[in-house]
Amino acid sequence: DTAVSQTPKYLVTQMGNDKSIKCEQNLGHDTMYWYKQDSKKFLKIMFSYNNKELIINETVPNRFSPKSPDKAHLNLHINSLELGDSAVYFCASSQFTGPQETQYFGPGTRLLVL
Amino acid sequence: AQKVTQAQTEISVVEKEDVTLDCVYETRDTTYYLFWYKQPPSGELVFLIRRNSFDEQNEISGRYSWNFQKSTSSFNFTITASQVVDSAVYFCALSEAGNTDKLIFGTGTRLQVFP
Numbered sequence: 001d002t003a004v005s006q007t008p009k010y011l012v013t014q015m016g017n018d019k020s021i022k023c024e025q026n027l028g029h030d031t032m033y034w035y036k037q038d039s040k041k042f043l044k045i046m047f048s049y050n051n052k053e054l055i056i057n058e059t060v061p062n063r064f065s066p067k068s069p070d071k072a073h074l075n076l077h078i079n080s081l082e083l084g085d086s087a088v089y090f091c092a093s094s095q096f097t098g099p100q101e102t103q104y105f106g107p108g109t110r111l112l113v114l
Numbered sequence: 115a116q117k118v119t120q121a122q123t124e125i126s127v128v129e130k131e132d133v134t135l136d137c138v139y140e141t142r143d144t145t146y147y148l149f150w151y152k153q154p155p156s157g158e159l160v161f162l163i164r165r166n167s168f169d170e171q172n173e174i175s176g177r178y179s180w181n182f183q184k185s186t187s188s189f190n191f192t193i194t195a196s197q198v199v200d201s202a203v204y205f206c207a208l209s210e211a212g213n214t215d216k217l218i219f220g221t222g223t224r225l226q227v228f229p
Contacts, residue, residue: 031215041153041203043219056216090159099147099209100166103217105159 003027004106006091012112013081021076021109023091029104031055031097032074034066037088037108049074050097081113116141118208120220127196128228135191135223137206143167145211148182148189153222154202162204165189196227 004025013019025032033056034046048056052068063079078085088108094101117140127133139148150162163173165182173180177194193200206220 033215041222043159043205043222045216048215058216088157092159094215097215099145099211099215100164101215102149102161102164103215104161105151107158110157 004091004093004104006089006106006109008109009107010110010112012114014114015081015083017081018077018079019081019111020078021089021091021111023074023076023106025072025091025093025104025106027093027095027104028072029093029095030071031094031101032068032071033092033094033103034074034076035090035092035105037090039087043090046076047074048097055097078111083113086111086113116143116146116208116210116218118206118218118220120204120206120223122223123221124224124226126226126228129197130195131227132192132194133196133225133227135193135204135206135225137189137191137220139187139189139206139208141187141208141210143210143212147209149207149209149217150180150189150191151205151207151219152202153205154199159205162191193225196225198227198229201225201227 031050033048047066049068091106092103094103119138146167148165152160181190203222207217
């Protein structure tokens with residue numbers, strides 16, 4: 001009965017590879033997000049989607065492409081991985097879009113680029 | 115521009131001590147929302163509380179309490195009678211009415227509670 005789930009939990013890969021991280025929420029929420037947490041624990045939003053439409057794109061390199069096949073899923077595809085992409089990526093969801101909404105986070109995906 | 119400052123990088127206490135985690139925010143909006151999240155060693159982010167800018171009432175939930183003071187732009191978090199399980203990184207975050215649903219996080223405070 002996990003609310004927001006991500007796969008994989010750990011991802012180790014070589015520079016230059018392409019990889020995807022999947023996110024699913026079973027809360028019936030309309031809005032989903034991707035955040036990046038760097039090695040200093042700093043959390044920053046990357047994208048948000050409302051009902052499959054892109055709402056926020058925070059000047060993330062275009063090697064990162066979110067894809068939302070339906071409102072319960074928001075996947076993150078990363079092309080040509082770089083060392084600096086190593087981080088923990090968190091998916092989150094909220095019932096609606098808006099600053100008053102509480103965002104519920106998934107367990108995170110730890111990406112290590114070698 | 116909006117900003118959240120958590121000046122305490124790390125705090126260490128012994129079990130049963132009370133501890134306060136500070137959070138100071140900056141915003142130009144009159145309508146905004148403040149949040150606290152907990153990140154235990156296992157890594158997930160757990161929602162603790164949400165407060166809107168029009169509600170300055172302090173909140174208590176068990177051993178946790180929050181003190182929201184608009185006059186000092188602060189939203190501090192106190193744990194009473196701390197326990198080892200409280201050891202985690204705690205994040206304060208801000209969202210503004212004029213900024214869709216973007217959550218701006220502070221840099222976090224690592225709390226270590228020793229037995």
